[in-house]
Amino acid sequence: MSVSPEDEMSAAEFALGTLDDGERAAIAARRQREADLDGAIAAWEQRLAPLVESIPELTPPQDYLPAILSRLDGRLRGTDDGASNVADLTRRLSRWRVGAIAASGLAAALALGIGLRETNRAQMPHEFVAVLQKSADAPAFMVTVNLDTRDLIVRPVAAPAQTGKSYELWIINDKLGAPRSLGVIDQAHTIANPKLAAYDPAVVTDATYAVTVEPEGGSPDGKPSGAPVFVGKLIPTGR
Amino acid sequence: MSTITQTPDLVDLLTRVATRDRAAFETLYKLTQAKLFGIIARILVRRDIAGEVLQEVYVRIWEKASDYQRGKGSPIAWMATIARNRALDEVRRAKPVALEDMPDSFEPAAEEVDPLGSRERSEQLVALMKCLGQLEAEKRQIVLLAYYRGASREALAQRFSRPVPTIKTWLHRSLLQLKDCLSS
Numbered sequence: 209m210s211v212s213p214e215d216e217m218s219a220a221e222f223a224l225g226t227l228d229d230g231e232r233a234a235i236a237a238r239r240q241r242e243a244d245l246d247g248a249i250a251a252w253e254q255r256l257a258p259l260v261e262s263i264p265e266l267t268p269p270q271d272y273l274p275a276i277l278s279r280l281d282g283r284l285r286g287t288d289d290g291a292s293n294v295a296d297l298t299r300r301l302s303r304w305r306v307g308a309i310a311a312s313g314l315a316a317a318l319a320l321g322i323g324l325r326e327t328n329r330a331q332m333p334h335e336f337v338a339v340l341q342k343s344a345d346a347p348a349f350m351v352t353v354n355l356d357t358r359d360l361i362v363r364p365v366a367a368p369a370q371t372g373k374s375y376e377l378w379i380i381n382d383k384l385g386a387p388r389s390l391g392v393i394d395q396a397h398t399i400a401n402p403k404l405a406a407y408d409p410a411v412v413t414d415a416t417y418a419v420t421v422e423p424e425g426g427s428p429d430g431k432p433s434g435a436p437v438f439v440g441k442l443i444p445t446g447r
Numbered sequence: 448m449s450t451i452t453q454t455p456d457l458v459d460l461l462t463r464v465a466t467r468d469r470a471a472f473e474t475l476y477k478l479t480q481a482k483l484f485g486i487i488a489r490i491l492v493r494r495d496i497a498g499e500v501l502q503e504v505y506v507r508i509w510e511k512a513s514d515y516q517r518g519k520g521s522p523i524a525w526m527a528t529i530a531r532n533r534a535l536d537e538v539r540r541a542k543p544v545a546l547e548d549m550p551d552s553f554e555p556a557a558e559e560v561d562p563l564g565s566r567e568r569s570e571q572l573v574a575l576m577k578c579l580g581q582l583e584a585e586k587r588q589i590v591l592l593a594y595y596r597g598a599s600r601e602a603l604a605q606r607f608s609r610p611v612p613t614i615k616t617w618l619h620r621s622l623l624q625l626k627d628c629l630s631s
Contacts, residue, residue: 225490225535226593226603227539228600232535232539254520254524255626255629258569259572260524263489263595265485266485268484270498275502276476279502
């Protein structure tokens with residue numbers, strides 16, 4: 209079990225928790241297929257784990273056990289693989305949305321076993337926006353996604369112009385493995401044919417979006433040539 | 448707390464949870480919820496989000512219980528890793544944690560780990576604290592702030608008034624120093 213010094217540091221920082229969003233997603237994806245990297249992360253988790261002893265207990269504000277048990281029931285009942293994805297997604301989104309998603313509607317759909325995906329789609333937000341940035345005060349691109357139409361619109365905010373190079377947009381998600389290209393951002397800073405339709409809504413909304421600088425016309429081998437220069441996640445716009 | 452770490456019952460419970468034993472799962476939850484919530488709530492300041500993540504973590508523990516390997520650490524360490532990773536995913540996905548949400552002075556070595564305390568602690572923690580003690584105070588604080596609070600490089604850079612690349616370099620050096628120290 210050995211990894212490069214660079215990966216050893218990524219593993220250490222993954223375990224410590226200091227990687228940023230894009231790096232964290234990339235390492236999490238690689239760890240699924242690279243046993244050595246996974247082993248290096250696990251070794252770091254073990255090195256640091258004794259600190260857990262020193263963290264004081266804190267009683268949760270309420271008893272979550274009934275809610276957890278009903279989630280287990282929901283999982284057992286969900287036969288459609290997409291069902292748990294939609295349930296996960298719905299839960300996650302509800303945290304960031306103003307106005308709660310009708311949880312009772314979800315429960316009813318589970319109980320009746322009706323087409324979850326379609327039922328809940330109606331209750332979920334359809335439009336999402338991500339601000340891709342290098343740091344909190346330097347937004348570069350705005351990405352808008354419409355889940356119904358799978359439209360993706362890229363708008364420049366303050367991305368510096370590249371001469372002889374192209375910006376390329378990537379979607380990063382554990383479920384996808386390696387980062388997948390969504391296309392090259394052209395002079396007008398839009399993408400002609402974003403390849404978004406192929407992805408599951410749960411993947412689309414949960415993914416990290418990253419922009420790399422590539423040779424003119426885009427990455428020659430379909431993989432990012434370097435680290436992302438701008439990254440961001442989608443949040444629902446409230447529609 | 449360390450009695451939880453030491454008790455063999457958690458190994459037994461986790462083994463039973465792996466066989467889909469609902470009663471064992473309920474007992475496991477009752478014994479460990481405050482520990483895991485303590486871990487999660489320190490990283491995710493908002494209690495409602497911490498509660499949500501706690502629920503997801505226990506669903507994951509239910510699903511992954513059969514992955515637990517006895518030789519690779521205590522059950523609580525295994526569960527804590529799941530909890531930390533979920534909380535970290537969440538905090539990185541959300542907006543950066545506002546610095547005001549972090550305490551002004553954070554010296555966990557003093558506040559959280561009292562070496563003279565009467566609580567029993569594991570050999571592993573003693574060894575790790577000894578190695579952490581060999582780091583410069585500021586660098587030790589950075590490592591602990593990251594571990595306990597899920598502080599990002601950016602948050603650490605602001606708090607310690609250093610550029611992000613400096614923080615990254617410090618983290619790498621500190622982590623390598625810890626690794627060397629722990630293996631010696």
